[in-house]
Amino acid sequence: MIPEWMKEVDVGPCSCSAVYHGKKGFVGKTIDGIFSFLQEAFVSETYAKRDGLLQSLDPRAKLISILAVIFATSMVGDLYLLIIVYLATLLFAYLSKVDVLFFIKRVWLFIPIFAGIIALPMVFNIFFPGDPLILLAYLGPGAHIGPVSLPDSIFITKQGVNLAVIFTMRVATCVSSVVLLFITTPQQVLFKSLRSVGVPKIYVLTLEMAYRYIFLLMDMVREMYTAKKARTIKSRSMFDEQKWVGGRMGYTLIRSIDMSEKVHMAMMSRGFNGDVKVMQQFNMQHRDYVAVAAAISLSLLLVLIAHDFIRV
Amino acid sequence: MNDILVNGEAMHIPDGYLGPYTYIALWIIMIPIWYYAGRKLSSELKSRQVPLLALAAAFSFVIMMFNVPIPGGSTGHAVGAAIIGIVLGPWAAVIAISVALVLQALMFGDGGITAIAANCFNMAVVMPFVAYYAYKLISGSTEITSSRRVIAAAIAGYISLAIAAGFTGFEFGIQPILHHTAEGVPLYMPYSLGVTVPAMLLEHVFGFSILEALITALIFAYVQRTDTTLLYGEKSAAQKKKMKTASTA
Numbered sequence: 001m002i003p004e005w006m007k008e009v010d011v012g013p014c015s016c017s018a019v020y021h022g023k024k025g026f027v028g029k030t031i032d033g034i035f036s037f038l039q040e041a042f043v044s045e046t047y048a049k050r051d052g053l054l055q056s057l058d059p060r061a062k063l064i065s066i067l068a069v070i071f072a073t074s075m076v077g078d079l080y081l082l083i084i085v086y087l088a089t090l091l092f093a094y095l096s097k098v099d100v101l102f103f104i105k106r107v108w109l110f111i112p113i114f115a116g117i118i119a120l121p122m123v124f125n126i127f128f129p130g131d132p133l134i135l136l137a138y139l140g141p142g143a144h145i146g147p148v149s150l151p152d153s154i155f156i157t158k159q160g161v162n163l164a165v166i167f168t169m170r171v172a173t174c175v176s177s178v179v180l181l182f183i184t185t186p187q188q189v190l191f192k193s194l195r196s197v198g199v200p201k202i203y204v205l206t207l208e209m210a211y212r213y214i215f216l217l218m219d220m221v222r223e224m225y226t227a228k229k230a231r232t233i234k235s236r237s238m239f240d241e242q243k244w245v246g247g248r249m250g251y252t253l254i255r256s257i258d259m260s261e262k263v264h265m266a267m268m269s270r271g272f273n274g275d276v277k278v279m280q281q282f283n284m285q286h287r288d289y290v291a292v293a294a295a296i297s298l299s300l301l302l303v304l305i306a307h308d309f310i311r312v
Numbered sequence: 313m314n315d316i317l318v319n320g321e322a323m324h325i326p327d328g329y330l331g332p333y334t335y336i337a338l339w340i341i342m343i344p345i346w347y348y349a350g351r352k353l354s355s356e357l358k359s360r361q362v363p364l365l366a367l368a369a370a371f372s373f374v375i376m377m378f379n380v381p382i383p384g385g386s387t388g389h390a391v392g393a394a395i396i397g398i399v400l401g402p403w404a405a406v407i408a409i410s411v412a413l414v415l416q417a418l419m420f421g422d423g424g425i426t427a428i429a430a431n432c433f434n435m436a437v438v439m440p441f442v443a444y445y446a447y448k449l450i451s452g453s454t455e456i457t458s459s460r461r462v463i464a465a466a467i468a469g470y471i472s473l474a475i476a477a478g479f480t481g482f483e484f485g486i487q488p489i490l491h492h493t494a495e496g497v498p499l500y501m502p503y504s505l506g507v508t509v510p511a512m513l514l515e516h517v518f519g520f521s522i523l524e525a526l527i528t529a530l531i532f533a534y535v536q537r538t539d540t541t542l543l544y545g546e547k548s549a550a551q552k553k554k555m556k557t558a559s560t561a
Contacts, residue, residue: 026379026387033377040420067425074327074335074426077499107421118329122502163502167328174327175421182418190418200350202362203411209366210373210411217374238381245380246530249392250538253371253399253531257542260367264360274359 026241027229034222041215043102044183052096054184059193061288065295066181067197072299073173075306079162082169085302089176096184103183107176111168119164123156130157187211192278201276213259217252224248323391323480324416325431327424331491331500334483339429345437349406357404368400368408373415382523390527391520393476394469397440398447398528399535401544405440406432430483434476443472443528444544456540462533469528473521474513481505481512 024032048055054062073085093103121127124136132155182190191207199207228244235241330338353361375392382388397405410432416422423431450464485505488498501508535542 026381029387030377030379033379037377044419070327070425074424075332077493118501118503127503127507159497163497167500167502170328171326174424174426178327178418178421178425202350202354203407205362206366206369206407206411207414209362210369211415213367213370214373214415217370218377221374221377238383241381242526243530245378246527247534249375249378249390249395249527250531250534252374253395254535254539254542256367256371257364257399260360260363263363263367267363268359272359274354274361276362 025235026245027225027232030225031222031229034218034225037218038215045186047096047098047183048186050097052098052184054092054096054180057291058282058284058288059185059189060196060282061284061292062181062185063190063193064196065292066177068296068299069302070174070177072302072306073170073177076170076302077166077306079166079169081302081305082166082173086169086173086176089173089180093180096180098180098183103176103179107172107179111172111175116168119168122164122167123160125155125157125160128157128160128163130159132156133158133161192280193282195278195280201278204278205276209263213256217256220255221248221252224251323431323435323477324413324423325427325434325480325483326421327426329424329487329501330427330430330483331487332426333490334486335426335430338433338483342429342432342437345406346410346432349403352403353407364400365404365407365411368396368404369411369415372396372409372412380523380527388520388523390469390524391435391439391473391476392527393435393439394443394472394524394528395465395531397443397472398465398468398532399543402440402444404544405444406436409436409440434479434483438479439472439476442475443468446471456543457536461536462529465532466525466529470521470525473524474516477512477516477521478509481509484508484512 057065069085073082076082076085090100090103094100125132132153134156136154136156138153185193188208188211191204191211194204194207195201353365357364372392376389379387379389393405393409396408400408413423413431413436414428417425417428417431447461447464447468450467451458451461454460482505484501485503485508487501488504491499493499503511
């Protein structure tokens, strides 16, 4: 029997970080990146263990529902619909006892990089003509940069802004749904539920194992960089440093192939014969069917509206 | 995570960039490729398949964590698909990198769900295949330890990423042709082929591809110094030689 106190989970997100003095070089950045990776994984795990709405659904029902919504959202071109779906993901995050602010931050942190570069130029009339909203500069006729001729004046267009906002919102809504799926489902259960969308058993097992070994390899990489940091007094030339990184990558590659050999032998000695068996103890209940039906009908509705079969 | 995603971001297509025609077409292309790769590997690797591919996938994931110093005081990281293609062979790379990409999409929303097939096509099929065959072609029948093979690995890394970027640019560029409203307003990636392909190519040809070439060569040189039996296709050649000497003796 496992004593009660061992089953307790710390529900608060933890924070771990390394302390630096001075400028962070490539070594510091790597160590930091690995820490934030581990932190993300731990935080997701604490949310996945809370007893919220989405956590209580059958993982297969949840996977299919969220995938349906994502595919449908990718076809929607109407801003209001996108906002409604996005707000729905926030509502579900709230009902699943996920810190909504954390959730919003986690989603939007990536949006500026993802969509910003693409969406920003859309708002000017250089790429797409449209009705002026804000005039930025009057260049006069015949203005050009090198061989590219520019219009008489540069302004932000109404259509451009609309386009950029729809584009960004669509990306945000999709990312929001995926993040919601990931942080409300324990990983091992999430991978198993992929069986229900036709992923073969052998890949489900590969995914599960890959996920576990990522942590082992990450830790190995962190140790290499920490060891380097500890031994470094004076930084060397850039090529020497690059050579060091290349060598460590090669070492990690050799270690992982070598490890796979040992893991294979360990599996064989425990009776593995190449035939993959995935343990499944999922149990669909009425509410899971209701959830799938609701999500699929919502997605169908979105698709139909997007293709103008239903007008709103 | 923010830091490490910046450079790989150009290659990971999020949801909402590609319209349904494009991503569905890429799913239709990818499913038989995955199926064939799976069949081929399970007959080649037998029970070793799962552990080898799982560790290789974990490596493909982790390779992005390694920050490399680049000129200008900044840091970058490699995609890593070229070296995986060269070391494991292109078919094993297809599965290993695909698994890593699925994990990235599920865990961080790094690369979209609808675009999984597109991302896998660019980074798990185009890149390792181009890299593997470029490497094979250039290295020819040289000694396994020859420096020509290091150069071959560098060139393989360079052109494989540039070509993959070109494919990505092409997928972006056909969006305004395929998807627009009746008034001609684009619904997805709004820029035409004339913008996206040169943008993706320039960014990679003068930037990321150089880093990919350097890293591919450095990793290859390390493997070459340490354990050449790991390289795909080389082990069997060594065994053949052994068998030959055994039969003549």
